[in-house]
Each structure stands twice: as structure tokens, then as C-alpha cells.
Amino acid sequence: xxxxxxxxxxxxxxxxxxxxxxxxxxxxxxxxxxxxxxxxxxxxxxxxxxxxxxxxxxxxxxxxxxxxxxxxxxxxxxxxxxxxxxxxxxxxxxxxxxxxxxxxxxxxxxxxxxxxxxxxxxxxxxxxxxxxxxxxx
Numbered sequence: 741x742x743x744x745x746x747x748x749x750x751x752x753x754x755x756x757x758x759x760x761x762x763x764x765x766x767x768x769x770x771x772x773x774x775x776x777x778x779x780x781x782x783x784x785x786x787x788x789x790x791x792x793x794x795x796x797x798x799x800x801x802x803x804x805x806x807x808x809x810x811x812x813x814x815x816x817x818x819x820x821x822x823x824x825x826x827x828x829x830x831x832x833x834x835x836x837x838x839x840x841x842x843x844x845x846x847x848x849x850x851x852x853x854x855x856x857x858x859x860x861x862x863x864x865x866x867x868x869x870x871x872x873x874x875x876x877x
Contacts, residue, residue: 742769742810742856742875744848749775752820753794755801763806769856771812771875773845782815782842793820799827803834812840812856812873840873853877 745761747753753772763770774792781788793813794802802808811818811831818839819827831837840858853875860871 741767742771742853743767744771744773744845744850744853744875746850747772747774747792749778752792753798755795755797758798758801758805763808766807767852768807769810769812770808771840771843771845771848771856773814773848773850776813776815777845780846782844787816789821791815791817791821794818794823794827795820796823796826796830799823799830800834803830803837808837809835810838810840810856812843814843814845816842840871843873848875 743763745763747761748757751757753774776782776792781791793815794811799819802811817824818831818841828839831839855876856873857876858871858873860869863869
């Protein structure tokens with residue numbers, strides 16, 4: 741299954757926020773809808789350094805306290821701008837969590853879905869790729 745959660749709109753994804761989201765044990769794929777969706781910043785031409793994302797303590801809390809293997813977010817970076825390197829290191833070194841960035845979550849109700857499928861382009865020699873993601877009710 742996959743879970744779409746609404747993050748409180750006034751916060752980055754900290755350890756405190758992760759605890760408050762009460763993500764059920766056993767959920768392995770979580771898509772985080774944040775203020776980024778409300779602000780429609782995915783459509784901006786310039787990178788927005790004020791985008792909502794994970795802080796280092798939020799990433800550590802997720803790795804240490806959940807079974808999550810895939811994290812999706814509604815902007816070009818899963819991390820808050822001030823914590824870009826530590827957040828990525830935590831996710832990738834901790835448990836090799838799959839990061840899916842740039843999701844369009846407008847109009848997608850929060851809740852449990854049967855699955856999410858991400859279909860990346862095959863790019864040889866790359867550590868990432870554009871992907872089409874499909875959320876199935």
C-alpha cells in the first residue's frame with residue numbers, strides 16, 4: 741500500500757511532525773503533500789529555497805522509527821534547503837530509501853491507496869531519472 745499524508749502547512753517535516761502524522765506500522769510508501777502544493781511552486785521557473793521539506797531530525801526519525809522504503813514529496817527536493825546534504829545522506833545511507841521528488845499531488849485526497857508505481861526513464865550512468873508515477877486507489 742501507499743499512504744498520502746497532509747503535512748501541517750506551517751512546518752518543515754521535522755521529527756515532531758513525523759511523530760504527529762501517526763503513520764501506521766507496516767506502511768512502506770508515503771507521499772507527503774505539503775505547503776508546496778498549495779503554493780503551486782512546482783510551476784515556478786526558479787528554484788524556490790523556501791520550499792517545505794525534511795529537516796535532518798525528521799529524516800533520522802523516519803529512518804529509525806518507521807518501515808518506510810519510499811518517500812515522495814511535492815517539490816524538486818525532499819529536503820528543506822538548509823538541510824539538503826544531511827537529509828539525503830540520512831535517507832540513502834541509513835536504509836537506502838527511495839526518494840521520489842516533484843510529485844503533483846493537487847486534488848489527491850489524503851489516505852491509503854492500494855499502490856504507487858513509478859516508471860523511470862532508463863538513463864545510463866545517472867543516479868536519478870524523470871519518472872511517471874501512478875497512484876492507484
